Amino acid sequence: MSTAVELGAVLVVVLAAILIGSFGLRLSRTTSDFYVASRTVSPLWNASAIGGEYLSAASFLGIAGLILAYGADMLWLPVGWTGGYLVLLVLVSAPLRRSGAYTLPDFAEARLESMAVRRMASVLVVLIGWLYLMPQFQSAGMVLRTATGAPAWAGGVIVAVVVAVNVLSGGMRSITFVQAFQYWLKLTALAVPVVFLLFAWHGDGRPGLGRDAPPAFTDPVTVGVGTDVTVRVDEPVRVTVTGRVDGRELDRAAVTLQPGRHEITHDTTIAFPAGARVPHVENLPVLDDHQWLLPLNGREHPLYATYSLILATFLGTMGLPHVLVRFYTNPDGRAARRTTLVVLALLGAFYLLPGIYGALGRLYTPELLMTGRTDAVVLTLPARLVGGTAGELLSALVTAGAFAAFLSTSSGLAVSVAGVIGQDIMRGGVQSFRVATLLAVAVPLALSLGARTLAVADVVGLAFAVAASSFCPLLVLGIWWRRLTTTGAMAGLLAGGGLAGAAGIAVVTVGPYSGWTGALLAQPAAWTVPISFTVMIVVSLLTPGRVPRGVARTMVRLHAPEALDVDRGDWRPRST
Structure with missing residues (x-):
């Protein structure tokens, strides 16, 4: 019965996503509808949609799994992912909306008046998008296998097909409705079971996390x-x-x-x-409860890894293409700021929950440390603690929330990647966008089926590192420093984005590595972000003749209040 209930929950989520997405088809007719929902999304709707796409498999499953394995150190992930929106609010959100661009490459060309910088930005958008999509598909396979015993590839294929249908049907306007619904489903799917889990733990009378020994099986x-x-x-x-x-x-x-x-x-x-x-997978640390509860105990070179992780999550948020494209859908810069404030509240409410699952998992599902499937702790706990029909229903709810996480995040990523492919490789327009959507989904799906499986939050962390090392310097300097030159921007994107991307590819395809090599490659932001900023600034100072001619007008457009009625029509690249 449990398998049937969980499979039914997955089908309900899939059908709901398709039906809600089809509603957007009736409202999507123009290119602006497909790319930025004609810039008419209200702050609450937009914030819910951002929460829907931002709270990916790494948030829903990965954080709890990493807390189970590594302990308190991993609490920096939700702190960083939420705190990144503060940086976004202060430095980027309103000027970016005022730019009038559709995509990050649009902004890069508008600010720097260079097709070369635009092409480099396009490559990085696709790299980050595919690096982020791959673990979504892999996690979907893991969830469906856990729930129903289906082959590992089945879940990823289902998510890819549903995402393609939704994006093809209505673009940004369509997925806005879908993602807003999926945020509230994900919050419910974590919050309701956690109440039952805490009551079950209290009634069980099992002691908390105070042992001086590593985890052990309390029962056969x-x-x-x-x-x-x-x-x-x-x-x-x-x-x-x-x-x-x-x-x-x-x-x-x-x-x-x-x-x-x-x-x-x-x-x-x-x-x-x-x-x-409990035997541990060889790449996981063996920690007693005291070590697990304290920071800087779980990984090699923990101080470096922690600060590098903080840097990647705080600065990487502003460089994620599927997050930034959301701010182009607001009516104006003031609405963009209000959206960011609402997002902070929604993310804060959600991130209170994964830590509870991780702690309870250490008590009740320690065998996951042996199988290496720590990401499955959220899915496993309801049936283990509650049991019976109630446990089956709670497991089905959590499974539904997990699939909502895959669908919403994958939809946002597919739109951002398809937007870049459609504009920069094809001719633009609705038809090009639809063809680009198939490419945006098919390539990471193929990679997910062929690549080895890593912890979902680790792979997503690499995507954050690439974003922090490339688009963060481009946006911060491009918005606030008028002396940024075309050559400086290009050199910084190549240096920071290229090095972080190479580190991510090495970890995904060949790693894991040990010692300092492993730490530097797994958490590259601490050295790639400073390199990117330094290269952009130094090269710009050395090439003052390459400052864009229209920089004064562009800076006024980015920073002048909307009340001044500066021309803010949709910006179009010269190539189209």
């Missing part, structure tokens, strides 16, 4: 391993194995796992006795 438990993993065992444990361990095929065989590394093949089940220490 059988762990199913879905993918090939290598685990570390700290002390000898007698288990019953069905499957393949260390190259030996076993069928309900009693064996003793000695301390050290052990390779476990997919579809293997291992029965542990009560009190046994």
Whole structure:
């Protein structure tokens, strides 16, 4: 019954997304409708839609999973992702809306009057979008497999198809309605179960997180391993194995796992006795509760990793194409600021919840540290703590919220990437946008099916690092420093965006790495962001002759209040 209920929840979310999106089809007729919803979205609707697309799989599943694995350090993720909107509010939101551009490449060309800078910005938009989309599709596969046992590729394909249908039907106007609905669904899907989980934990009488030892199984438990993993065992444990361990095929065989590394093949089940220490996947730290509750304990070079993560999340938000495009849909700069304030409240309410799931997961689902599927803690807890019909219904609600997260974020990313491909590679217009949408979705789907699976929040963190190292310097200097030159902007985008992108590709395709190499590549923002700012400023000072001729008029357009009635018509690139 549980599988049927959860599958039904997924179908309801998918159908709701399609039906709500089809409503936008009746309202979308012009290019402006498809790209920026004709700039008529109110602050509350826009903030709900931003919350819908911003709260991705990394927020819904990833934070709780990382808190389960690494502890208090990971609380910086929701702090940074929310705090990034403060920087966006102060420095970017209103001037960006006044620019009149449709996309980040539009802004780059309007400000710097250079097709070369526009092309580089277009490449970075696509890179960030695809890097962000890939874990959404992978997580969708994980969720559907957990809920129904379906193949790992099925969830990603479903999300890709629904996103393509919604974006093709009505563009930005269509997905605005869908994403606003999905924010409130995600908030409900996390908030309602957490009430039942806390009551169940209180009634269970289980002690909290105060042990001096690493996690252990409180009851006899059988762990199913879905993918090939290598685990570390700290002390000898007698288990019953069905499957393949260390190259030996076993069928309900009693064996003793000695301390050290052990390779476990997919579809293997291992029965542990009560009190046994939980083996950990080799790339996860083994922490007692005291270490787990304190910061700077979980990773190699934790001080560097923490500050680099903070820098990436605070500055990366303003460089995310699918977030910035939302501010082009506001009627004016004042509405853009009001939208940002509402977004802060909505994100703050949501981010109170994942930490609770992570802490309860350490008590009730420690086996996820062995299987490596810590992202599944949100999905696993309701059935484990509540049980019965209530547990099944809560699991279905959480599964529905997870799919809403994939659909809403993927829709926003698809629109931003398709907008760039449609304008810069094709001829522009509605038909080009629709063809570009298929490319925007198909490529990351193919990558997600072929790439190895990483923690969703880690991959999203790499996308933030690329955004912080490229578009953050371009926007801050482009909006507030009139001496930025075409050559300086191009050099900074190449240096910062190129280095951060190369680090992300290395981690996704070849990593993980250990030592300082691993820390610098997994969290590159601490060195790539300063490089980007420095290169942009120094090269601009060395090339004063490359300051755009129309910079004075552009700066007035960006900063003059709307009441002055400065010409703010939709900006069009010279190439179209």
